[in-house]
Amino acid sequence: MSMLEVSHVSKSFGSKNVLQDVTITFDEGKIYGLLGRNGAGKSTLLNIMTNRTFADSGEVKIDSENINDNDAKLGLMFLMSEVNLYSNGSTLDQIIADTEMMYGSFDHQLAKRLATKFELDMATKFGKLSTGYNSIFKLILALCVPVKFVLLDEPVLGLDANHREMFYSELIDSFTNNPRTFIISTHLIEEVANLISDVIVLDEGRIMLDQPVEEVLAKTHSVVGPQRDVDAYTKGLNVIGHDDMGNIRVNYVYGELDDRRLPDTVQLSNFDLQKLFIFLTNQFEGSRHYEN
Amino acid sequence: MKTKQVTKYLFRRQIIILGEMYLVTFVTIYLLPFLLSLITGTLGSYSFTNILKNSPISGFFGFFMFVLAALSYENFKFLIQNGISRTTFFEAQISVYGIFVLIGNSVNLLYNYAIYVPMTHRMSFNLFMSGYRYFFSNGGVTVLMNFIFSALILAMFTLMGMTIGSFLSLFSKTMQRVLLVAVPIVGGVTLMYVVGAISNAAFRYTWIENFTKFILGYTSQSGVYNPFPVMVTMFILSAVMLFIVKYLFSKKQLKRE
Amino acid sequence: MQFQFNSSEPIYRQIAEQIEDAIASNGFEEGTQIPSTNEISKEFHINPATVLKGMNIVSAKNLIEKRRGLGMFVAPGARERILNEKRDHFFEQFVVGLVKEARNLNISEAELLELIKRGYER
Numbered sequence: 001m002s003m004l005e006v007s008h009v010s011k012s013f014g015s016k017n018v019l020q021d022v023t024i025t026f027d028e029g030k031i032y033g034l035l036g037r038n039g040a041g042k043s044t045l046l047n048i049m050t051n052r053t054f055a056d057s058g059e060v061k062i063d064s065e066n067i068n069d070n071d072a073k074l075g076l077m078f079l080m081s082e083v084n085l086y087s088n089g090s091t092l093d094q095i096i097a098d099t100e101m102m103y104g105s106f107d108h109q110l111a112k113r114l115a116t117k118f119e120l121d122m123a124t125k126f127g128k129l130s131t132g133y134n135s136i137f138k139l140i141l142a143l144c145v146p147v148k149f150v151l152l153d154e155p156v157l158g159l160d161a162n163h164r165e166m167f168y169s170e171l172i173d174s175f176t177n178n179p180r181t182f183i184i185s186t187h188l189i190e191e192v193a194n195l196i197s198d199v200i201v202l203d204e205g206r207i208m209l210d211q212p213v214e215e216v217l218a219k220t221h222s223v224v225g226p227q228r229d230v231d232a233y234t235k236g237l238n239v240i241g242h243d244d245m246g247n248i249r250v251n252y253v254y255g256e257l258d259d260r261r262l263p264d265t266v267q268l269s270n271f272d273l274q275k276l277f278i279f280l281t282n283q284f285e286g287s288r289h290y291e292n
Numbered sequence: 293m294k295t296k297q298v299t300k301y302l303f304r305r306q307i308i309i310l311g312e313m314y315l316v317t318f319v320t321i322y323l324l325p326f327l328l329s330l331i332t333g334t335l336g337s338y339s340f341t342n343i344l345k346n347s348p349i350s351g352f353f354g355f356f357m358f359v360l361a362a363l364s365y366e367n368f369k370f371l372i373q374n375g376i377s378r379t380t381f382f383e384a385q386i387s388v389y390g391i392f393v394l395i396g397n398s399v400n401l402l403y404n405y406a407i408y409v410p411m412t413h414r415m416s417f418n419l420f421m422s423g424y425r426y427f428f429s430n431g432g433v434t435v436l437m438n439f440i441f442s443a444l445i446l447a448m449f450t451l452m453g454m455t456i457g458s459f460l461s462l463f464s465k466t467m468q469r470v471l472l473v474a475v476p477i478v479g480g481v482t483l484m485y486v487v488g489a490i491s492n493a494a495f496r497y498t499w500i501e502n503f504t505k506f507i508l509g510y511t512s513q514s515g516v517y518n519p520f521p522v523m524v525t526m527f528i529l530s531a532v533m534l535f536i537v538k539y540l541f542s543k544k545q546l547k548r549e
Numbered sequence: 550m551q552f553q554f555n556s557s558e559p560i561y562r563q564i565a566e567q568i569e570d571a572i573a574s575n576g577f578e579e580g581t582q583i584p585s586t587n588e589i590s591k592e593f594h595i596n597p598a599t600v601l602k603g604m605n606i607v608s609a610k611n612l613i614e615k616r617r618g619l620g621m622f623v624a625p626g627a628r629e630r631i632l633n634e635k636r637d638h639f640f641e642q643f644v645v646g647l648v649k650e651a652r653n654l655n656i657s658e659a660e661l662l663e664l665i666k667r668g669y670e671r
Contacts, residue, residue: 013548031596047546050372050375051372051377052372052545052546053545053546054545069377069378069379069542070377071293071294071375071376071377071380074375074376074377075294075375076375077375078375079373083546085369085370085372085373085546086369086370086373087366087370098301098370098374099374101297101300101301102294102297102298102301102371102374102375102376103374103375147375168594169591169592169594172587172590172591172594172596172597173587173591175597176587176590176597191594192594194554194560194593194594194595194596194599195594195595195596196596197596197598197599213596214559214561214599217559218559269557269558270556270557270558270559271556271557272556
């Protein structure tokens with residue numbers, strides 16, 4: 001089993017601290033969701049992990065070996081990102097051939113099946129692809145290279161709903177046929193909420209959350225009822241946000257509930273990752289800024 | 293290490309670019325005058341041999357290598373996307389340019405000795421032949437030394453291109469443009485100043501002049517120059533640039549676009 | 550297969566419940582094959598490990614059984630056992646709440662019984 005470790009990584013651009021002492025461990029065979037708002041440092045982190053840029057301090061290791069300038073370790077990762085690092089004049093077939101040469105092998109059968117499914121003509125030149133097909137082609141590459149860690153930075157950018165649906169299904173198919181680590185960076189949390197096994201929330205360059213989704217959700221509690229009763233019940237608990245609907249209040253609690261007595265008027269349930277994310281990344285009480 | 297694959301990849305990509313450069317050049321200096329004289333009806337004055345005589349075909353190669361070597365960022369992008377380290381990129385790139393220089397230099401000399409000289413009867417077809425061909429009495433040694441001397445010049449051009457290219461690739465696109473405009477101006481002014489100062493009488497017969505004469509290989513015999521000081525100088529400069537390029541390659545990063 | 554997921558309960562538990570519901574309603578008949586972990590996972594974009602966890606709950610109750618190399622099949626008698634279990638929970642799950650709500654609305658016991666009768670006649 002391989003392990004990808006990010007330890008104490010910090011990075012700043014000018015006076016802006018993009019990453020601050022980030023430490024995460026990625027195990028093999030899991031699907032991680034790397035969540036964060038725009039500018040939270042997700043892409044920078046992924047770029048540092050794949051040695052595209054350098055951290056100011058800290059290091060990235062695979063199986064306790066530093067990945068910096070290390071072909072053997074860098075070859076275990078593939079980062080599909082928004083920036084295009086292929087030359088516009090190359091045909092897709094040519095890029096696949098070159099990619100295969102660099103990684104040592106390539107799942108041509110899968111690539112062919114996916115190209116047919118997404119109706120992508122492999123004789124096209126890379127520069128002629130639309131935004132959606134640009135993403136699709138890079139996703140095909142990501143699924144077909146023989147790596148242990150597949151890093152996807154905003155993978156469904158520009159894909160229509162139908163293609164997104166197809167992509168998530170193919171991702172799971174590829175994952176079950178060949179279990180390896182996926183790290184999916186996205187702000188479309190709802191789409192990946194059930195897909196990921198572990199969630200990492202990055203906010204302003206810091207890790208806010210790094211846990212299995214199941215454990216995280218078990219700690220989410222929405223407490224609904226008359227305002228007075230709800231506030232009394234949640235007193236002393238970690239209330240991260242609330243909603244008011246007339247006299248009815250919902251307090252969102254993140255953490256363990258102690259064995260305090262639940263009043264008859266108050267109801268408990270869990271809430272989802274999307275809500276948790278919004279509350280965790282907008283620190284002040286009750287302020288709700290939905291993006292997108 | 294994936295040096296072999298990367299070398300293969302870079303060789304294939306860059307030999308194509310090199311070919312395209314030659315193609316464009318040939319079209320411009322041979323075909324274009326031909327078409328022009330065809331259009332203007334002065335085909336009689338068009339002479340292929342004349343153009344051949346007057347165009348420094350073998351000189352183009354050094355310039356092409358300079359340009360090719362300066363454009364290294366594109367390859368870096370593809371290689372870092374595919375998990376190739378900077379060291380491997382550097383080693384493969386040096387191998388490819390080494391092969392190019394050997395091939396290009398051989399073709400150049402072959403062309404000059406086999407076609408250019410018999411056609412024009414001009415012996416001074418390159419820097420070595422113009423300056424240093426009288427130093428060796430043995431013809432074979434002259435050809436061999438010509439090969440080494442020319443190869444060193446090509447290596448210098450290539451490494452200069454690599455140095456400038458990888459230095460510029462450390463900066464953002466805007467900064468690159470500023471540098472591309474500012475450096476030649478500042479450099480030109482400085483050079484003019486230095487040349488002015490050196491040609492000034494006060495500098496004559498000083499150590500600078502003696503040093504320059506030593507490097508250029510002045511001998512007691514007029515018209516005969518010793519190529520070895522220049523060659524050693526070029527070798528040292530190449531080694532220094534190689535070292536700088538290796539350092540600059542290790543600092544390459546993906547730029548924020 | 551018509552699964553619906555909400556956010557108020559862990560997904561693996563919802564998967565177990567919905568498989569049981571499908572067996573109870575004869576959506577998955579006894580002796581027939583049910584969708585594989587991968588199929589459910591792919592269809593609903595749920596992590597395979599989560600689906601497996603849900604499946605394991607159902608198979609731990611011996612409601613579905615594995616046939617080597619073929620997949621999961623509804624076990625004989627599964628439907629009856631699920632219905633029995635649901636009957637056991639009927640009182641807690643529905644009657645208690647029904648009575649509570651009836652009290653809130655000032656519906657007497659006799660009136661409630663009358664209403665239940667009406668419900669059966671419909």
